[in-house]
Amino acid sequence: MFKQTTNRRVAAFLADGCEEVEALAVLDVLFRSGVPCDTVSITGNRDIVSSHEIHVTCDKTIDQLNFDDYDVLFLPGGMPGTTNLAACQPLVSQVDRFAAGAGIVAAICAAPAVVLARRGLLKGRRATSNPNFQHEIAENGGTLVADQPVVRDGNIITSQGMGTAIYLGLELVSELVSPQAAEDVKPRIVFWG
Amino acid sequence: MFKQTTNRRVAAFLADGCEEVEALAVLDVLFRSGVPCDTVSITGNRDIVSSHEIHVTCDKTIDQLNFDDYDVLFLPGGMPGTTNLAACQPLVSQVDRFAAGAGIVAAICAAPAVVLARRGLLKGRRATSNPNFQHEIAENGGTLVADQPVVRDGNIITSQGMGTAIYLGLELVSELVSPQAAEDVKPRIVFWG
Numbered sequence: 001m002f003k004q005t006t007n008r009r010v011a012a013f014l015a016d017g018c019e020e021v022e023a024l025a026v027l028d029v030l031f032r033s034g035v036p037c038d039t040v041s042i043t044g045n046r047d048i049v050s051s052h053e054i055h056v057t058c059d060k061t062i063d064q065l066n067f068d069d070y071d072v073l074f075l076p077g078g079m080p081g082t083t084n085l086a087a088c089q090p091l092v093s094q095v096d097r098f099a100a101g102a103g104i105v106a107a108i109c110a111a112p113a114v115v116l117a118r119r120g121l122l123k124g125r126r127a128t129s130n131p132n133f134q135h136e137i138a139e140n141g142g143t144l145v146a147d148q149p150v151v152r153d154g155n156i157i158t159s160q161g162m163g164t165a166i167y168l169g170l171e172l173v174s175e176l177v178s179p180q181a182a183e184d185v186k187p188r189i190v191f192w193g
Numbered sequence: 194m195f196k197q198t199t200n201r202r203v204a205a206f207l208a209d210g211c212e213e214v215e216a217l218a219v220l221d222v223l224f225r226s227g228v229p230c231d232t233v234s235i236t237g238n239r240d241i242v243s244s245h246e247i248h249v250t251c252d253k254t255i256d257q258l259n260f261d262d263y264d265v266l267f268l269p270g271g272m273p274g275t276t277n278l279a280a281c282q283p284l285v286s287q288v289d290r291f292a293a294g295a296g297i298v299a300a301i302c303a304a305p306a307v308v309l310a311r312r313g314l315l316k317g318r319r320a321t322s323n324p325n326f327q328h329e330i331a332e333n334g335g336t337l338v339a340d341q342p343v344v345r346d347g348n349i350i351t352s353q354g355m356g357t358a359i360y361l362g363l364e365l366v367s368e369l370v371s372p373q374a375a376e377d378v379k380p381r382i383v384f385w386g
Contacts, residue, residue: 002246021214021221024247028214028355031245039247047250052224053195054217054232055250057240109383130383149385161383162221163359190302190323190354192342192386 005034008071008176010106014058015042015085019078020050022108022165026074029169033185035176040065042088051078067094070103072172075116077109077130077161086115096121104155104175108168109133112158117142127151127158166191198227201264201369203299207251208235208278212271213243215301215358219267222362226378228369233258235281244271260287263296265365268309270302270323270354279308289314297348297368301361302326305351310335320344320351359384 010030012023027037041048041058048056067073073095075085085091092115098105099121107116113133116122122142128151129137137144145151149164150171157175159168166189174182185191203223205216220230234241234251241249260266266288268278278284285308291298292314300309306326309315315335321344322330330337338344342357343364350368352361359382367375378384 019221021218024217024245025214025355027247028212028245052217052221054220057248057250131380149383160385162218163379163383163385166356167385186356187324190342190356192353192356192360 002031003034004036005177005181008035009069010035010037010072010074010172010176011040011065011067011070012037012074012076013040013042013062013085013091014048014056014076015081015088016048017051017078017084018048018076018081019109019162020052020054020056021162022078023074023076025162025165026076026108026169026172029166029173029185029189032188033173033177033181035173042084042091051081062088062090071176072104072106073098075105075107075111077111079110082110082114085111086118092119095119099156101155104157106157106168106172108159108165109161113137116156116158121156125153125156127153127156128160129158130161167193195224196227197229198370198374201228202262203228203230203265203267203365203369204233204258204260204263205230205267205269206233206235206255206278206284207241207249207269208274208281209241210244210271210277211241211269211274212302212355213245213247213249214355215271216269218355218358219269219301219362219365222359222366222378222382225381226366226370226374228366235278235284244274255281255283265297265299265369266291268298268300268304270304272303275303275307278304279311285312288312292349294348297350299350299361299365301352301358302354306330309349309351314349318349319346320349321353322351323354360386
């Protein structure tokens with residue numbers, strides 16, 4: 001049962017070929033902590049097929065979205081899902097706007113590099129990503145933090161991959177609800193960090 | 194891209210109210226390791242809605258299933274999903290048969306208690322579960338192992354919850370492919386254990 005604890009909302013953008021667990025593990029932690037989230041398909045309809053052939057029906061499609069209703073734009077990784085996110089103009093124009101100060105941008109795995117770094121959004125920022133893409137952070141003017149599962153620099157929060165998705169969820173709970181709420185949810189997910 | 198490494202197959206049973214990440218994180222690790230898996234809905238159709246209101250369309254429905262095609266029956270937790278699994282007669286009769294030697298049974302979170310322990314299947318076995326349900330293991334003749342994320346006793350493999358699902362996936366890869374394959378997939382998921 002969902003018990004809302006904040007009015008701050010998260011939009012998670014799912015593409016065909018996304019890494020579904022990177023998306024859903026973050027949303028799981030947020031749901032349990034009472035943070036309203038919507039899954040948003042960037043395809044023409046609500047159905048997406050993940051990189052592991054899991055079929056998910058999203059809450060909304062991107063053309064239905066009022067971005068002003070959200071405080072966080074969340075980009076999961078996976079291939080070719082991340083490439084699809086980077087090519088989605090209605091999405092990346094809003095990612096630019098949020099990164100410039102309109103909200104929080106969270107990205108995991110390939111997304112910090114393929115979406116954020118390549119758009120210049122990590123310039124002067126500390127960030128992390130999937131190890132295979134970490135070179136792009138420095139190449140695009142950022143400061144790589146390779147030894148942490150999640151890295152926050154102001155309004156940009158990045159994480160490394162499927163195995164660190166829970167850490168990203170906890171960081172978002174800490175920001176959107178409270179650090180105590182992030183501690184409180186750990187036993188409920190049997191956090192094994 | 195899926196590259197099959199074994200002919201041994203896993204059936205994951207999804208109910209309305211299941212904990213989707215407990216199911217999908219295990220399947221993610223298996224997919225990456227080349228283990229063929231099917232998601233199987235125990236409702237009358239392929240669509241299920243998880244305990245966190247995620248809509249997943251399964252590969253099959255249980256009435257289409259030939260259980261002899263599978264080597265592992267995998268039961269995720271979540272509420273009321275686990276109660277729904279326990280009440281699904283076509284499923285639990287096969288769980289009994291697999292536990293008796295026809296194959297492997299894997300269960301996580303509430304499922305080791307609510308499905309396996311309550312059916313007497315953990316009698317004389319070492320097992321674990323979600324901390325809130327661990328008392329049922331001893332009450333039903335099993336030996337609780339509380340300090341491990343995943344416990345194997347012969348053909349029954351149990352795990353504690355969402356935060357330990359990756360460990361269950363790795364244990365299944367070790368069994369179905371090889372211990373080396375389980376090591377090999379860890380960097381690919383950015384394992385942070």
